[in-house]
Amino acid sequence: MAEQAIPLSFFMEIALSDDKLNAFLQFKTNDDKLTFSLEQLEELLKTYYIVHGIDRGKLAEIVKNPKAVFASKTLIATGTPPINGQDGSILLQFDYNDGSKKPVELEDGKVDYKEVTTIHNVRKGQLLAQRIAATPGTPGKAVTGEPLPAKDGKEARFKLGKNVVADAEQTAMYSAIDGMISLTERDRINVFPIFEVNGDVDYNIGNIDFVGSVVIRGNVLTGFKIKAAGDIRITGSVESADLDAEGSIEISAGILGHNKGVIRAGKRVRSSFIQDATVVAEEVLVTQSIMHSAVRASKDVICKGTKGLIVGGIVQAGELVSARTIGNSMSTVTVIEVGVLPELRNELLQLRTQLRSVNDNVDKTDKALILLDQLAAAGQLGPDKVAMRIKLNHTKKQISEEQAAIKDRIFEIEKSLEDSERAKVEVSSTIYSGTKIVIGRYTKFIKDPISHVKFRLAEGDIALVPL
Structure with missing residues (x-):
């Protein structure tokens, strides 16, 4: 068919990737006699609004030998992906590696422990940190020509602690006194x-x-x-x-x-x-x-x-x-526990003890109310018992609310126990019997000595991996 009366869309179709960065051509029928021109193929692309990143060399190959790509999806256009900006950062101007200094060994082989302690002294006005600005993102372009937005980097912020100041532009941090640097919780300087x-x-x-x-x-x-x-x-x-x-x-x-x-x-x-x-x-x-x-x-x-x-x-x-x-x-x-914050694990133990006590109080309150209900049904409920019944109903409501809150908190902690993929125990020499390994909500008792081993969670159980 030298000239096609039937439009090319009858023989082939073009599909876009979800991100609109790639366009693929695929034949719907394998007609060995099919011929078409580059111009016809380009017109087909226009019907799909493909205008950017077109591989014209690939189009020419398809026109020359369409049979070669009958059975495959052929990439014919590639867009320009967006480039997200880089987040800003805080560049410390001092070394806070606590492990950098070791005891000084003297000529006679003894160790001078007076030199073990590392003190990070700074002077007033000394530069402590610089803020590296975030970079803006670079938008991309889809094969259809539409812009693809990019994310700008997030700006870093100084965490100013005691006796430190920042310049007006918030680009540099300085010490306000002579003293010692300390990084406290959340890396505040x-x-x-x-x-x-x-x-x-x-x-x-x-x-x-x-x-x-x-x-x-x-x-x-x-x-x-x-x-x-x-x-x-x-x-x-x-x-x-x-x-x-x-x-x-x-x-x-x-x-x-x-x-x-x-x-x-x-x-x-x-x-x-x-x-x-x-x-x-x-x-x-x-x-x-x-x-x-x-x-x-x-x-x-x-x-x-x-x-x-x-x-x-x-x-x-x-x-x-x-x-x-x-x-x-x-x-x-010997007990080794990993996979959840220790305070959460201890809180869970306390909550379970607390829940048992609350459950006991609920049972006692229910039994007392049942007895009072029976007296009421028999017409034997005096004024003092009526007051007691009202008070117990109020108490039951309070206890039930406390019971529900405890159960909700226990559920939250138990869910966190299930998320322990990063948790592990490493033994470079030997682990002996008598040891209990707990990872998340799973427990393993060591019965025989094991050497050079790592314990971690795998497929819902504690697995042993050679170290």
Whole structure:
């Protein structure tokens, strides 16, 4: 058919991708005698409003040999995709890597723990951060010629803490005082003056409650309390004392809690060991051992070093628990929980206890109301019993509302327990029997020693993966 009386649309059709960035030609019938011109094919494109990104070389190939593409969808036009802008960012002008400084090893092989603590000092007027502006998006163009909108990048905003200022253009952040940088929760930048003790925290010093950061060049003895709005750095050890920092806590020589003191940090706790203590933080880093302690981290608990041992007690983390060894050959009961914020898991336990108590109260109230209803039916309900009946109905309504609220909250937490894909437990050496692994709402008891293993959720159960 040298000249087509029948329009080309009878033999072929053009389809657009959902984003209108691609146009495809596909034959509806395979007619070996079919011939047509480039102009006819271009006219067909116009009927589909294809005007941008046309591959004219491909069109010429189709005209020359249509049989070659009878059985396939052929890309004949490609639009220009939109390019989203880049989000703005905050570029810190200081190094806040707590792990960058290690104990100084002397010539005789000993370690000088006086140089373990890292203090991030800044001067008044020092540049702390710069704001990198977001970039606008670049619109694209569909094969039909219509513009395709792009998203502009989101502007970053400074999180101004204490003793920091921004310039008028909000492009740079500076320290307003001489002091110590501290990143508190939500990465807010602060500059705090430092309270420093050259010795032990004992009866000569007393408890410390300070609006900045605290440095103790000694030990914290039993029964004392330190509270800081910034960080706490201790070059010695901590006995059964209470430490509370909005920033991070670093203890060079370890924590010996005697099941009394609590160590609590808004960011990170770093220590050589933790024994018989309670530690709560966003992240817990230990180089030697965690023994018979209650450790709760909203993100990670890392226990790695020459020993890297976790044994006894309970360790809870929102995302990761990583250690060289978990448990011991004596099958000491050791509980490792990951996959939900520890405070949510503890709240769930409290709510279930509370719900049992509320259910008991509902049962008692219902039984009392049934008895009063029976008396009313028999015409034996005196004025005092009428008042009691009204009061019990009001009480039942209140208890029922409380019961419903508790059930709703339990449901919310249990749903979060199901979303534990990122949660895992890593053991680079050995995990022993006596250990209980909990990921989200799933539990696994270790019955025999296992080496070099990672535990994670897979297909609705806890899976073991070689590490």
